[in-house]
Amino acid sequence: xxxxxxxxxxxxxxxxxxxxxxxxxxxxxxxxxxxxxxxxxxxxxxxxxxxxxxxxxxxxxxxxxxxxxxxxxxxxxxxxxxxxxxxxxxxxxxxxxxxxxxxxxxxxxxxxxxxxxxxxxxxxxxxxxxxxxxxxxxxxxxxxx
Amino acid sequence: xxxxxxxxxxxxxxxxxxxxxxxxxxxxxxxxxxxxxxxxxxxxxxxxxxxxxxxxxxxxxxxxxxxxxxxxxxxxxxxxxxxxxxxxxxxxxxxxxxxxxxxxxxxxxxxxxxxxxxxxxxxxxxxxxxxxxxxxxxxxxxxxx
DNA sequence: TGGCAAAAGCTATTTTGTATCAGAAGTGTC
DNA sequence: GACACTTCTGATACAAAATAGCTTTTGCCA
Numbered sequence: 001x002x003x004x005x006x007x008x009x010x011x012x013x014x015x016x017x018x019x020x021x022x023x024x025x026x027x028x029x030x031x032x033x034x035x036x037x038x039x040x041x042x043x044x045x046x047x048x049x050x051x052x053x054x055x056x057x058x059x060x061x062x063x064x065x066x067x068x069x070x071x072x073x074x075x076x077x078x079x080x081x082x083x084x085x086x087x088x089x090x091x092x093x094x095x096x097x098x099x100x101x102x103x104x105x106x107x108x109x110x111x112x113x114x115x116x117x118x119x120x121x122x123x124x125x126x127x128x129x130x131x132x133x134x135x136x137x138x139x140x141x142x143x144x145x
Numbered sequence: 146x147x148x149x150x151x152x153x154x155x156x157x158x159x160x161x162x163x164x165x166x167x168x169x170x171x172x173x174x175x176x177x178x179x180x181x182x183x184x185x186x187x188x189x190x191x192x193x194x195x196x197x198x199x200x201x202x203x204x205x206x207x208x209x210x211x212x213x214x215x216x217x218x219x220x221x222x223x224x225x226x227x228x229x230x231x232x233x234x235x236x237x238x239x240x241x242x243x244x245x246x247x248x249x250x251x252x253x254x255x256x257x258x259x260x261x262x263x264x265x266x267x268x269x270x271x272x273x274x275x276x277x278x279x280x281x282x283x284x285x286x287x288x289x290x
Numbered sequence: 291t292g293g294c295a296a297a298a299g300c301t302a303t304t305t306t307g308t309a310t311c312a313g314a315a316g317t318g319t320c
Numbered sequence: 321g322a323c324a325c326t327t328c329t330g331a332t333a334c335a336a337a338a339t340a341g342c343t344t345t346t347g348c349c350a
C-alpha cells in the first residue's frame with residue numbers, strides 16, 4: 001500500500017521502519033481520509049500488536065512527522081501521509097467538507113509567495129500550514145449531476 | 146481594551162455582548178499571545194463570574210468565532226481576537242516561535258491567489274486557515290543586536 | 291559480555307472539548 | 321398579566337486528545 005517512492009525514501013534516509021511504524025504508515029496510505037490517533041491505536045490492536053497505549057502511537061507519529069512522512073491536519077486532529085517527504089516545509093491541504101478526503105496541494109507559486117510577502121514585514125518563516133476547507137471536484141460533480 | 150472599531154462592529158451587527166463574552170473578548174485583546182480555553186475559565190473565575198465550566202467558555206468562543214470576532218489558532222489550540230471582523234474568510238496568522246506573539250496577516254494577493262489556484266483543480270473553497278511559524282521582526286532584531 | 295541508545299511498554303494524569311438537561315432572563319403578543 | 325418563545329447560562333457527566341515519568345526490551349558494537 002505504501003508507494004515505492006516512499007519506501008525508497010525511507011531506505012535512502014536509512015529510517016528504521018519498525019513494525020508499529022509500518023502498520024501506521026500502511027494504514028494512513030490505505031485511507032484517503034485523515035486518520036485519528038486513537039483510531040490508530042485500534043488498528044494496532046486489531047493487527048494483534050498487543051494492546052498499545054496512546055503514547056506508543058504518538059511516539060510513532062512524532063517520528064513519522066519529524067521525518068516528513070506524515071502531516072497533521074490540525075483543524076481535524078488527524079493525520080495523513082505526505083506524498084513528497086523531504087521536499088517541503090510549507091504544507092498545503094485541501095479538506096473536503098463532504099467526503100472528508102484530504103489532499104496535499106503543493107503549488108510552487110503559493111509556496112514561494114508566502115515567504116516573499118513575509119519578508120516584507122520582517123517575519124522569518126520556519127514552517128507553515130495552510131488548510132483549506134471546501135468541496136472537492138468529485139463531490140461538486142456528484143452534486144450537480 | 147477592546148478597540149472602538151470592534152465595539153462599533155458589535156453595535157452595527159446588534160451583537161449581544163454579555164458579561165461573559167465581554168470578559169473573554171477583553172482578555173483576548175489585552176494579550177498578544179494566543180489564549181487557551183482553560184485559561185479563559187480561570188480568568189472568568191478570577192473576575193468572580195462564579196465558577197464557570199468548560200461548556201460556558203466554549204459557548205462564548207463559539208459565538209465570538211461565528212461572529213468573526215475571534216480566530217482559533219488550531220496548531221496551538223488557542224484563540225486570538227480578529228482585527229477585521231466580517232471582512233475575511235481566509236485567515237492568515239503569523240506565530241512567533243520565540244515570543245509566542247500571534248499576528249493576523251491579511252494579504253490580498255495571497256488571499257486572492259488561493260481560490261485562483263484551487264479553481265484550476267476544481268476545489269471550491271469555503272474557508273481557509275494559514276498558520277505560519279517562525280520569528281517575528283522584534284525577536285529577529287533582538288537576537289542580532 | 292557488558293554497556294549503550296533507541297524503541298516500546300505501562301500507569302497515570304492532564305488537557306481539550308461535548309452532550310444533555312434544567313433553569314433564568316428578556317421579548318413580543320394576545 | 322399570562323403565554324409562548326428564544327437566548328443565554330449553570331451543572332453534571334463524559335469523551336477525546338495528548339503528555340509525563342518510569343521501566344523493560346532489543347539490537348548493536350566495541
